[in-house]
Structures are given as structure tokens and as C-alpha cells.
Amino acid sequence: MKEIRIHGRGGQGSVTAAELLAVAAFEDGKYSQAFPSFGVERRGAPVVAFTRIDDKPIRIRSQVYEPDYVVVQDATLIDVIDVAGGIKKDGLIIINTETDTEKLKNISAKVMAVDATKIAMDVIGRPIVNTVLLGAFAGATGEIRLESIKKAVGERFSGKIGEKNVAAVDAAYKAMEAHA
Amino acid sequence: MSKLTVVEGSYAVAHAAKVCRPDVIPAYPITPQTHIVEELSQFAANGEIGACEYITVESEFSAISALIGASAAGARTYSATTSQGLALMHEVLFNASGMRLPLVMTVANRAMSAPLSIWNDHQDSIAQRDTGWIQLYAEDPQEAADMTPQVYKICEDSKIMLPAMACFDGFILTHVYEPVVLLEQDLTDEFLPPFAPEHILDPSNPKTFGAFADPSIYSEFRYMQELGMSAALKKIETVADEFNEIYGRYYGGLIDGYYLDDAEIVLVAMGSVIGTIKDVLDELRAEGKKVGLLKIRSFRPFPTDAIRNAVKNAAIIVPLDKSISIGKYEGALCTEIKASLYNTKIDIPVLGYMFGHGGRDIPPERIKKIVSEAEKAIVNGITIESSYADLREELL
Amino acid sequence: MSSKLCIGGIVEPGSTVINKTGSWRTFKPIYHHEKCIKCGICELSCPESCIIKTEDGYYEIDYDYCKGCGICSNECPRETIEMVLEEK
Numbered sequence: 001m002k003e004i005r006i007h008g009r010g011g012q013g014s015v016t017a018a019e020l021l022a023v024a025a026f027e028d029g030k031y032s033q034a035f036p037s038f039g040v041e042r043r044g045a046p047v048v049a050f051t052r053i054d055d056k057p058i059r060i061r062s063q064v065y066e067p068d069y070v071v072v073q074d075a076t077l078i079d080v081i082d083v084a085g086g087i088k089k090d091g092l093i094i095i096n097t098e099t100d101t102e103k104l105k106n107i108s109a110k111v112m113a114v115d116a117t118k119i120a121m122d123v124i125g126r127p128i129v130n131t132v133l134l135g136a137f138a139g140a141t142g143e144i145r146l147e148s149i150k151k152a153v154g155e156r157f158s159g160k161i162g163e164k165n166v167a168a169v170d171a172a173y174k175a176m177e178a179h180a
Numbered sequence: 181m182s183k184l185t186v187v188e189g190s191y192a193v194a195h196a197a198k199v200c201r202p203d204v205i206p207a208y209p210i211t212p213q214t215h216i217v218e219e220l221s222q223f224a225a226n227g228e229i230g231a232c233e234y235i236t237v238e239s240e241f242s243a244i245s246a247l248i249g250a251s252a253a254g255a256r257t258y259s260a261t262t263s264q265g266l267a268l269m270h271e272v273l274f275n276a277s278g279m280r281l282p283l284v285m286t287v288a289n290r291a292m293s294a295p296l297s298i299w300n301d302h303q304d305s306i307a308q309r310d311t312g313w314i315q316l317y318a319e320d321p322q323e324a325a326d327m328t329p330q331v332y333k334i335c336e337d338s339k340i341m342l343p344a345m346a347c348f349d350g351f352i353l354t355h356v357y358e359p360v361v362l363l364e365q366d367l368t369d370e371f372l373p374p375f376a377p378e379h380i381l382d383p384s385n386p387k388t389f390g391a392f393a394d395p396s397i398y399s400e401f402r403y404m405q406e407l408g409m410s411a412a413l414k415k416i417e418t419v420a421d422e423f424n425e426i427y428g429r430y431y432g433g434l435i436d437g438y439y440l441d442d443a444e445i446v447l448v449a450m451g452s453v454i455g456t457i458k459d460v461l462d463e464l465r466a467e468g469k470k471v472g473l474l475k476i477r478s479f480r481p482f483p484t485d486a487i488r489n490a491v492k493n494a495a496i497i498v499p500l501d502k503s504i505s506i507g508k509y510e511g512a513l514c515t516e517i518k519a520s521l522y523n524t525k526i527d528i529p530v531l532g533y534m535f536g537h538g539g540r541d542i543p544p545e546r547i548k549k550i551v552s553e554a555e556k557a558i559v560n561g562i563t564i565e566s567s568y569a570d571l572r573e574e575l576l
Numbered sequence: 577m578s579s580k581l582c583i584g585g586i587v588e589p590g591s592t593v594i595n596k597t598g599s600w601r602t603f604k605p606i607y608h609h610e611k612c613i614k615c616g617i618c619e620l621s622c623p624e625s626c627i628i629k630t631e632d633g634y635y636e637i638d639y640d641y642c643k644g645c646g647i648c649s650n651e652c653p654r655e656t657i658e659m660v661l662e663e664k
Binding site: 018019022023026031032033034035036058059060061062063065 | 184186352359453458
């Protein structure tokens with residue numbers, strides 16, 4: 001089983017990202033489970049959402065304590081939350097940030113940075129990074145096929161918005177693939 | 181092979197309610213039940229539930245009152261609620277069961293205030309245990325969805341005619357996205373016959389429902405409700421089998437077991453924690469520990485005989501409760517399991533734990549700790565009959 | 577022999593007609609039509625609905641059901657209704 005924890009702020013679509021990961025993993029022929037950490041929803045407040053992916057049906061209902069992967073939608077959260085908390089030894093953290101700053105070096109886990117905000121502004125025209133980070137996740141980890149992510153995103157958002165989000169997924173995937 | 185789709189638990193349940201073809205849905209939104217009634221209002225607005233009347237009432241008290249009127253008039257009804265909303269319905273819950281109206285309501289289990297909590301435990305439905313409603317508890321979204329046509333079939337039986345709550349854990353199951361088979365309309369039509377009550381409210385043939393009963397006849401009405409519950413004991417089992425034949429899925433009838441046959445330590449639980457416990461038991465069994473799980477599916481009627489039979493060879497029984505009776509310091513399962521074993525030849529210690537109240541997460545480690553405490557109690561005996569397994573002493 | 581109970585306390589209507597409550601009376605209302613202005617307040621105020629309008633516009637009482645509560649007599653603006661001790 002692979003466990004993923006997504007950190008974001010209320011309104012950034014962290015829960016949607018977790019759900020789309022679950023849909024995409026299922027598209028890949030796997031079982032999946034996505035759920036929020038059930039906070040009181042407020043725009044801007046720190047939010048956590050989880051996804052589990054496995055080859056067999058998933059029964060466990062507790063939160064994720066030892067993630068294989070962590071996705072951080074907003075680099076300012078690094079100051080507030082231990083984003084590496086509980087991460088497995090060979091785990092990977094994917095962070096949306098403009099540059100590899102000094103701050104990232106203090107994180108006690110393998111970190112990959114992606115400028116998801118720039119990709120979102122360039123491709124979607126708005127700083128909505130959740131779908132961008134799904135592309136980055138697929139590119140960096142290889143856990144989910146790009147096509148499955150694109151299908152899940154395309155089905156969730158209709159029309160032009162859907163097309164732009166799918167294009168952003170593509171761009172982020174390529175950026176990370178080059179990295180990895 | 182049925183098709184799996186990744187949907188939210190609430191959607192799976194709303195969809196299940198839809199294919200049961202309800203005639204009237206009076207509902208009032210409350211977290212974490214809201215998504216269910218939102219989905220249903222959308223289905224109704226789209227004309228996907230036939231001539232179903234969706235009533236936007238102004239409170240849960242109105243919702244349950246409208247349910248009673250509609251059901252007495254012969255309509256199949258559906259609603260969903262939770263926590264304070266269910267508590268607001270309290271006095272009318274008695275009217276529904278006393279008038280023998282087979283209402284079906286999904287309860288998205290949530291803690292009671294105060295202190296204010298929107299998160300999951302079982303205090304809301306457990307507090308309604310004596311209202312004469314059937315109560316079943318589901319362990320995952322698929323079971324919660326599948327339970328919906330099952331409870332209609334159970335409670336609309338002419339020998340039963342009692343309202344039913346299909347309970348599933350708020351947030352943990354209402355808000356999870358996972359692969360679920362959405363109930364097929366054709367299979368559901370085959371499984372669930374139309375609602376055809378013997379008595380209905382009809383202006384052209386007037387009747388009184390829930391008439392005045394003086395002391396000379398009151399107890400007899402309560403006894404007849406008890407007979408309805410007894411009939412439900414059998415029906416819950418047969419309906420689970422019929423469901424399995426048509427849809428090919430089974431979750432147990434009144435109870436279910438996991439590694440139960442040779443278990444020395446028997447954990448007893450309801451709801452979403454069942455899944456976590458099953459994962460933990462796989463690990464513990466691999467280590468050679470004889471631990472098993474008794475899943476309580478039907479809390480009302482309480483399956484006393486089935487439980488006695490299931491636990492009779494255990495060395496210790498460990499009920500795990502998401503509710504507390506304050507002043508007794510134990511949860512409902514603990515109290516009822518102990519009561520079920522008294523006056524029998526079964527003399528097995530019962531070690532009760534409460535956990536997961538107000539939405540506190542239940543990690544696998546908590547279950548393992550409880551099992552190791554139970555192992556010690558087998559050897560040393562029980563010193564404390566019931567306690568919180570996850571109390572934060574440092575805050576007290 | 578008592579009849580069997582139906583589940584849910586579901587009963588046929590009409591039991592009120594069988595139960596003639598007139599025997600409960602101590603005082604019996606008697607109309608003095610010469611003072612009556614046919615306002616109908618007595619009919620409206622009767623809790624048993626046992627005051628009935630007659631063809632000539634006056635009112636009469638169904639003594640099978642009148643319990644002798646005296647509300648009609650109290651409400652009548654013209655003191656048309658006299659409460660008389662019932663002879664039993």
C-alpha cells in the first residue's frame with residue numbers, strides 16, 4: 001500500500017487533489033481511498049487530505065501517519081507544520097515553491113520542488129495548483145500513469161477549464177520527469 | 181461483474197436511496213449528512229426519482245413529522261440526519277415506532293454537543309436506542325449503500341412495521357472517496373417490492389393512527405412493538421441472504437465474525453473501525469495471536485442469542501465503544517454484552533474500552549495496545565471493567 | 577370479551593358517536609327563544625359541537641351529547657340560555 005498526505009490551505013483544493021488521485025489510481029486498475037482530515041473548513045486555514053493506493057481492497061480507516069509521499073501545495077506551510085512528520089525513510093516530499101531555498105534543506109526527507117504556481121499562471125491563468133501538483137506527483141513518483149491523472153482531471157472539470165487543467169498536468173509532469 | 185466507481189460515501193448512499201424509489205423525502209441539511217440530501221435534491225430536481233416529492237422543511241422536527249404523515253398515507257419515505265438533528269427528532273421518533281410506520285433514515289453518526297463537535301462517534305444514535313427503531317451499523321460506504329434497500333425490506337414486512345436507522349460513521353465514511361458499486365435499478369426492483377401497507381390514512385376511509393391508550397391497553401401496544409423487533413431478528417438474516425443472492429454481496433446478518441471461531445480474545449465493535457480492526461487482526465494472527473472480531477451489525481433488535489453463541493468459547497470479550505453512558509462509565513456495547521451473558525452458563529470476563537469519541541482517530545496501534553491489555557487481563561484478571569483507551573491524561 | 581388491538585393504535589373513527597355523554601350533565605341548558613337574536617355565538621362556542629341550527633334560524637341542543645358545561649349560556653349576549661338543575 002502507498003499512502004499520500006497532501007498539505008494545503010483551505011480553498012486550494014487539497015481535498016479535490018486527494019480525490020482525483022484516488023480516481024486516477026482506480027483508473028490504473030488499483031484500489032484507492034481518499035479522505036480529508038475533517039477539519040472545520042475555512043479559507044486559508046491549514047488543511048490535510050489523504051490518499052491510499054493498493055492492489056487489494058482498502059479496509060483501514062485511520063488517518064495516515066507514515067506516508068510514502070507528501071505533497072505541499074503552499075511553501076509557507078513549512079514554517080507552520082512539520083510536513084515531513086512520520087514520512088517513511090525512502091519517502092518523498094513534493095513542494096510547490098519558486099526556488100530551491102535554504103528552507104527546504106532543513107526538511108529531513110528527500111524533497112523535490114516544483115514551481116506549480118508559475119505553471120498554473122502560465123497554463124491556467126489562475127494560481128490554482130492542485131491539478132498541477134497531481135501532474136508533478138505522477139512525473140516524480142511514477143505511481144500513477146499520466147494518462148489516468150489527465151482522465152480524472154478532465155472528467156472532473158468540464159470545457160475550457162478542464163482542457164487548461166489537463167494541459168497544466170502535462171506541463172508539470174514533464175518538468176518533474178526531467179528532474180527525476 | 182458489477183461496475184465499481186470512485187465516489188464519495190454520501191453519494192453512494194444517496195444513490196442507493198434513489199433506486200429504492202422513495203415517494204417523499206423531507207430533509208434538513210446538517211454536517212456531515214448534508215451531501216446525502218444535497219445529492220437527493222439534485223436527483224429529485226432532475227426528475228430521476230419519478231414523482232418523488234422532495235420537501236425542504238425548516239427543521240429536523242418538521243422532517244420527521246412530515247415523514248410520519250407521508251408514511252401513514254402510504255408513501256415510501258426517506259430522510260437522513262445526524263447528531264443534534266436526530267436529537268431534535270427525539271419525541272417524534274417514539275411516535276413513528278408507536279404508530280408502526282416503516283420510515284427509513286440514514287444516520288451519519290456524529291458526536292453530541294456540548295462541547296461542540298461535528299466529528300464522528302455513536303452517541304447520537306445510541307442515545308435513541310429505546311425509541312423503538314431498528315438500528316443497523318455499516319462498516320464501509322458499500323455496506324451503507326447496500327443497507328438502504330435492506331432496511332426497507334426489513335421494516336416494511338407486515339410482521340415488523342417498525343422504522344429503521346441505517347447508521348454509518350460521519351466524515352470517516354460519508355466523506356471518503358473509494359470504489360463502490362452503485363446499486364443497479366433493475367436489481368433493486370427485483371430485490372425490493374413496492375411498499376403496500378395494510379393500513380393507510382385516506383380521507384375516503386378515515387382512520388386514527390396512534391390513538392389514545394389508557395392504562396388497560398398501553399403495555400400491550402409496547403409488547404406488540406417488541407414482537408415486531410423479534411420478527412426483525414429473523415428477517416435481518418434472511419434479507420441479508422436474499423441481498424447476497426441478487427447482488428452478490430454479504431456483510432453478515434445480525435452479526436458477522438472475523439477469525440471468530442477459535443478466538444480467545446474477542447473484540448466487539450460496530451461501524452467503520454471494523455475495517456481497521458480487520459487489518460490489525462491479519463497482523464496479529466500472523467504472529468500467532470488468537471484474536472477475533474465480533475461485528476455487531478444489528479444493535480436494535482439486539483442479537484442476544486447470536487452473541488451468546490458467537491462468544492461462548494472465548495477467554496475474554498472486549499467491547500469497543502464509540503459511546504458513553506455518563507454515570508456508568510461504559511459504552512452501550514459493553515453494557516448490553518454483559519447483560520446478554522448474565523443468567524447463562526457463560527462466565528467470561530468482559531473488558532470494555534471506549535475510544536474514538538468526538539472524532540478522535542483510531543490508529544492500528546491503539547487496537548494492538550487494547551489486545552495486549554486483554555492478554556494481561558486473561559492472566560491477571562480484570563481490575564477496571566471499563567475505561568477510555570485513548571484518554572489524554574496530560575490534559576487533566 | 578374485548579376486541580383485539582390493532583398495531584400502531586390504529587382505530588376506525590366514530591367512537592365519539594357511540595359514547596353518549598349527555599348523562600354526564602348536572603345542569604341542562606334551556607333556550608328562551610323570545611330573547612334570541614340568532615347570532616350563533618352559542619353554536620360556535622359549544623366544545624362538543626352539539627348545538628344545531630334549526631330551519632327557522634334558532635338553535636337547539638342535542639341532549640344526547642351535551643355535557644352541561646354551560647359555556648353557551650355564559651357566552652350568549654342576550655342571556656337566552658338558562659342552566660337548569662337536571663332532574664334525575
